[in-house]
Amino acid sequence: MNTVAAISPKHAAGQRRRERLFRGATLGAALLVLALLGGVTLSLLIGAWPALAHFKLSFITREIWNPVTDQYGALAPIYGTLVTSFLAMLLAVPVSFGIAIFLTELAPGWLKRPVGVAIELLAAVPSIIYGIWGLFVLAPVLQRHVQPWLIDVLGPLPLIGKFFQGPPFGIGILTAAFVLAIMVIPFVSAVMRDVFETVPDVLKESGYGLGATTWEVIWQVVVPYARTGMIGGVMLGLGRALGETMAVTFVIGNAHRIGTSLLAPGTTISASIANEFAEAVGDLYTSSLVALGALLFLITFVVIAAARLMLMRLERRALGSA
Amino acid sequence: MSSRRTLRKLTNVVALVLSGIATAIGLFFLAAILWTLVKNGVAGLSVALFTQMTPPPGSAGGLLNAIYGSVVMTVIGILIGGPIGMLAGTYLAEYGRTARISALIRFVNDVLLSAPSIIIGLFVYELLVVRMGHFSAIAGAVALAIIAMPVIVRTTEDMLNLVPQGMKDASTAMGAYTWRTVTSVIYPAARSGIVTGLLLAVARISGETAPLLFTALNNQFWSSNLGAPMANLPVVIFQFALSPYPNWQQLAWSGALIITVSILVLSIAARIAVSSFTKGRH
Numbered sequence: 035m036n037t038v039a040a041i042s043p044k045h046a047a048g049q050r051r052r053e054r055l056f057r058g059a060t061l062g063a064a065l066l067v068l069a070l071l072g073g074v075t076l077s078l079l080i081g082a083w084p085a086l087a088h089f090k091l092s093f094i095t096r097e098i099w100n101p102v103t104d105q106y107g108a109l110a111p112i113y114g115t116l117v118t119s120f121l122a123m124l125l126a127v128p129v130s131f132g133i134a135i136f137l138t139e140l141a142p143g144w145l146k147r148p149v150g151v152a153i154e155l156l157a158a159v160p161s162i163i164y165g166i167w168g169l170f171v172l173a174p175v176l177q178r179h180v181q182p183w184l185i186d187v188l189g190p191l192p193l194i195g196k197f198f199q200g201p202p203f204g205i206g207i208l209t210a211a212f213v214l215a216i217m218v219i220p221f222v223s224a225v226m227r228d229v230f231e232t233v234p235d236v237l238k239e240s241g242y243g244l245g246a247t248t249w250e251v252i253w254q255v256v257v258p259y260a261r262t263g264m265i266g267g268v269m270l271g272l273g274r275a276l277g278e279t280m281a282v283t284f285v286i287g288n289a290h291r292i293g294t295s296l297l298a299p300g301t302t303i304s305a306s307i308a309n310e311f312a313e314a315v316g317d318l319y320t321s322s323l324v325a326l327g328a329l330l331f332l333i334t335f336v337v338i339a340a341a342r343l344m345l346m347r348l349e350r351r352a353l354g355s356a
Numbered sequence: 357m358s359s360r361r362t363l364r365k366l367t368n369v370v371a372l373v374l375s376g377i378a379t380a381i382g383l384f385f386l387a388a389i390l391w392t393l394v395k396n397g398v399a400g401l402s403v404a405l406f407t408q409m410t411p412p413p414g415s416a417g418g419l420l421n422a423i424y425g426s427v428v429m430t431v432i433g434i435l436i437g438g439p440i441g442m443l444a445g446t447y448l449a450e451y452g453r454t455a456r457i458s459a460l461i462r463f464v465n466d467v468l469l470s471a472p473s474i475i476i477g478l479f480v481y482e483l484l485v486v487r488m489g490h491f492s493a494i495a496g497a498v499a500l501a502i503i504a505m506p507v508i509v510r511t512t513e514d515m516l517n518l519v520p521q522g523m524k525d526a527s528t529a530m531g532a533y534t535w536r537t538v539t540s541v542i543y544p545a546a547r548s549g550i551v552t553g554l555l556l557a558v559a560r561i562s563g564e565t566a567p568l569l570f571t572a573l574n575n576q577f578w579s580s581n582l583g584a585p586m587a588n589l590p591v592v593i594f595q596f597a598l599s600p601y602p603n604w605q606q607l608a609w610s611g612a613l614i615i616t617v618s619i620l621v622l623s624i625a626a627r628i629a630v631s632s633f634t635k636g637r638h
């Protein structure tokens with residue numbers, strides 16, 4: 035009682051002022067997050083404007099990329115980005131699904147944590163490490179053992195054959211997709227594991243009670259329940275794959291052209307920027323590279339935003355049911 | 357009937373074995389990458405690595421300037437991104453927990469968390485490098501800060517939310533303003549959790565290469581000038597690994613080993629810290 039009475043009006047005013055200051059500082063920092071997104075968008079648009087104004091729509095429809103004649107079209111990098119990411123997801127999603135199942139439904143308790151952490155550590159390895167590993171270890175292996183086989187066995191087939199023809203370069207679209215797949219596995223499997231863990235035990239137990247096997251419970255109870263979250267996880271991984279730079283730069287071969295064969299060198303948006311930006315001379319060249327960056331930001335933003343919205347909705351549902 | 361039963365059991369076994377194989381594949385690649393780094397990197401580990409500058413092709417040298425540059429830029433990056441991230445996380449967890457703008461901020465923060473780092477590099481290039489007219493260490497540090505910030509915002513919010521409501525209520529009941537409650541009660545209670553977030557952010561940015569390519573660039577020599585280009589491990593690894601010179605390639609492998617081991621140690625330390633922090637709070 036005494037202490038309360040002892041607080042002077044001056045002291046109270048000081049407290050209120052600090053409260054306002056602190057609140058303002060935290061709010062300001064939080065708003066800075068929004069400002070950052072706005073700033074990134076704005077600066078990319080401003081930087082990309084000269085190229086976009088000059089080439090208009092042809093910037094994204096032409097394959098040509100020639101610094102000598104100052105002609106730039108983004109089709110080859112766009113193609114490379116989409117194809118490598120798509121192939122990477124094709125390889126990574128089944129493996130990630132398997133890992134998530136293993137970690138949630140199969141692994142004994144003592145194994146769960148070490149294996150889970152080991153997979154997560156795969157995500158902590160910097161992308162440049164994947165790059166040199168891909169270039170010096172994976173690419174030679176693919177060139178010597180995997181690609182000749184693909185060319186011999188799949189090359190002569192109708193329809194899909196043309197994707198597997200030509201010499202085995204080692205580096206190229208397929209190798210980049212392979213490295214990307216390894217890189218996104220930890221992200222996708224971590225999200226899948228987390229959403230699998232939100233499935234109420236009662237649901238699974240009802241499945242087992244009806245005599246279902248473990249796999250039947252997973253496929254008919256866990257997966258339908260966790261579907262939105264799984265798609266969210268896949269999209270998150272896709273966002274990673276689309277924007278991944280260094281690892282791809284090492285192994286893609288950096289050729290601004292669209293080859294039918296997946297074994298041929300290509301390029302991606304991020305690899306083109308990483309390779310050429312520091313050396314680009316001329317405003318149009320630089321601006322074209324920034325325009326590539328703006329395109330990449332647009333694509334990844336849409337994918338990541340969709341992923342986050344799905345996962346958010348799932349979180350809300352989990353909270354609602356709890 | 358019994359053949360159908362056999363089929364179901366068989367499907368079950370096949371599916372479960374496949375999921376085990378999938379896990380083995382994941383672990384195999386982690387092991388393969390680490391093995392490659394150790395095999396190629398250990399040969400180059402020596403005192404000279406930590407005491408000499410990056411050499412010209414063909415002569416002996418070390419990575420001292422690159423290691424120094426990486427440490428400096430990472431530290432400045434965290435010094436900028438850390439406090440801002442912590443304050444923003446504090447707003448989301450304490451002041452604006454239910455505010456409508458908080459949902460938007462959380463969403464944007466999550467998007468930034470997964471945004472390609474090379475985009476951040478382009479942004480800082482337009483923001484700082486173009487204005488200053490040249491590449492600089494400070495531009496590199498700002499790029500790293502922008503990448504670290506979303507990580508810290510997220511972990512700070514999560515960790516502050518783990519502090520029991522009763523502690524906050526007790527402080528408020530004693531007449532403390534929120535700023536007092538936050539700084540004297542909540543921050544101390546969540547300290548190890550917040551530190552974990554900072555560690556994770558350090559682990560995240562210390563291997564980043566793409567955003568440094570056109571902000572800090574690289575420097576063959578010793579430089580402690582923040583306004584000038586500065587050597588850093590990732591970009592040196594990038595340049596040296598792709599060079600045709602054996603001594604540069606050896607340095608690249610050793611650099612790769614150093615950086616990966618440090619990051620893995622940091623990540624494991626962060627996990628241990630966070631598990632001892634969250635234990636008993638759920």
